Amino acid sequence: MIGIQPSWQEEVKQVAYGIRRRVLEHTVINKGGYLSQACSAAEILATMYIRIMNLGKTDEPLMPLPFTGVPGPNNPNAFTGAIFNGPKGPQYDRFILSPSQYALVLYALLIEVNRMAPEGLHQFNVDGYTVEMIGAMHSPGMEVMTGSLGQGLSQAAGIAMARKLRGDTGKVWVFMSDGEWQSGQNWEALQAISFYKLDNLGIYIDANGQQCDGAMCEVMNIEPFADRLTAFGAKVYRVDGHDLDMLVKPILEPVQQGKPLIVIADTIPWRGIEILKERYPKLHYVRFFTEQEREQYAAILKSL
Template identity: 65%
Template sequence: MFEGKKNKPVSWQDEVYKAANKIRELVMEHTIKNKGGYISQACSSAEIFATLYLRIMNLEKLDKPLIPGRFQGTPGQGKDRISGSIYNGAKGPFYDRFILSPTHYSLVLYAALIAAGRMDPDGLLEFNKDGSVVEMIGAEHSPGMEVMTGSLGQGISQGAGIALARKLKGETGRVVLFMSDGECQSGQFWEAVQAASFHKLDNMLFYVDVNGYQCDGKMEDVMNIEPFDKRLESFGARVFRVDGHDVEALSALGNLKPDGRPTFILCDTDATRGIDILKKRGSKMHYVRFVSEDEREEYRLAFEKIKSSDAL
């Protein structure tokens, strides 16, 4: 806790909520400017990302926010190769490793890196430009990422492989994954959960954004996976279910003592949190693409109103 304006104490909770609001603000502002973007993902996951970066993950501190370079080829042994993991610091044996599984959340991750002071705000100006590493669908060279998770459901398999290797090497750092509920419909996801449980990968920590939506509509209409927590438990995982916008609940479960099982934190969230105008889209809110300048202006006015009231 430190002193804020007018000597008013500012708690860590205040700082995390402030970062979450910054994430939503950056994503919505970017979406309006670029005529499209993943707003609902920021609405539902902002507190999760903010809590991960400011309270949960053990990452190396950076001297200053990094400015994205230009694409120089996929990561490798050569010194010219860029790896997005540099935004999370060194890969020491006691540091956590972060994996973004649903790469359509990349814009949200970039905003989180800015809010956490790990990426320079100007880095977002490189988003989706030719030759830029700040890609719309992030890859292993994109800020905050060290692997290309490809099709949904593949991130957990790569994470499990890294976690097993860390176990065999005696490293104490964890593998922390952010996942979305939609990708958990895939068979590969459940195979990976089974494998992680069998190999007792208790160095794996999952935060799952359970916002109830996917690109084709509501989860319950496309392929219902509830009761999600009970299904995971039947595969041998340790599972907790919390309000995904409650930073105290999110933080409290971030450093539990390992018990031989991979740990899943299921975060029930609101896909329109802080940005009510999204509710007009019904179940089709996976990606916001404005159909006219009038609609874009409607969102701009809503954004200005939200900013002025500090309601994000």
């Protein structure tokens, strides 16, 4: 008897669970990691890869390659991590990870969707390899150097404009954090995106209310966020970032000609690993200061 195929929602839930488990495991083993980002973004990224984006297929999970140097006219061996998102083509979407400190979460995702070999995570932050803590253009799943926070959207805008001029049917999707919108460059980029009517660009924002210095509302509040984005010419939706159907709903709505799509996904930075809430509001990076503290997290990992 042929088994019933799982729904896309069930698949996303399994991938999101796997992201949190892998990042927690990495954090316990390495005595630190970007864990809250996995908690908040797991459903968003899993939904983007499984349901929203049209990416080319990879024949098998890929093993990250050693670093061959930066791109340039004298380095024909340079490459980008876009190969993990499948072959490029005018019909395929492109993915840009803007907040590069989410790299560990992206690597876990790529493993869960069978695009990256699990053994590749052993190269994390090892000299001479490309699985970097702060992802670069050669890191798995990435294709541009997003540098300091706030540079990914500008590059995505340039790619989207080139694709529009070329007549590509594929879109450019950008994953962002809410903290990036404290940077003026993103507002300049959005201004240009709206002016040039780049409706082939979509943005999903992990609005977890956190940044490296604590709660955003206490450091530099960006509300009313949706109203500001709308005023800059975007078609904006605000949804529960852990509700799969709500994450997908915006792409099912009629396309707003000439307007970029922005989805603000409100999330909880300790979702699925409740012990993280004890660290509020300093959740940006989990570092264990005692062995007892690490063992607490190891016990949670064992329960998963």
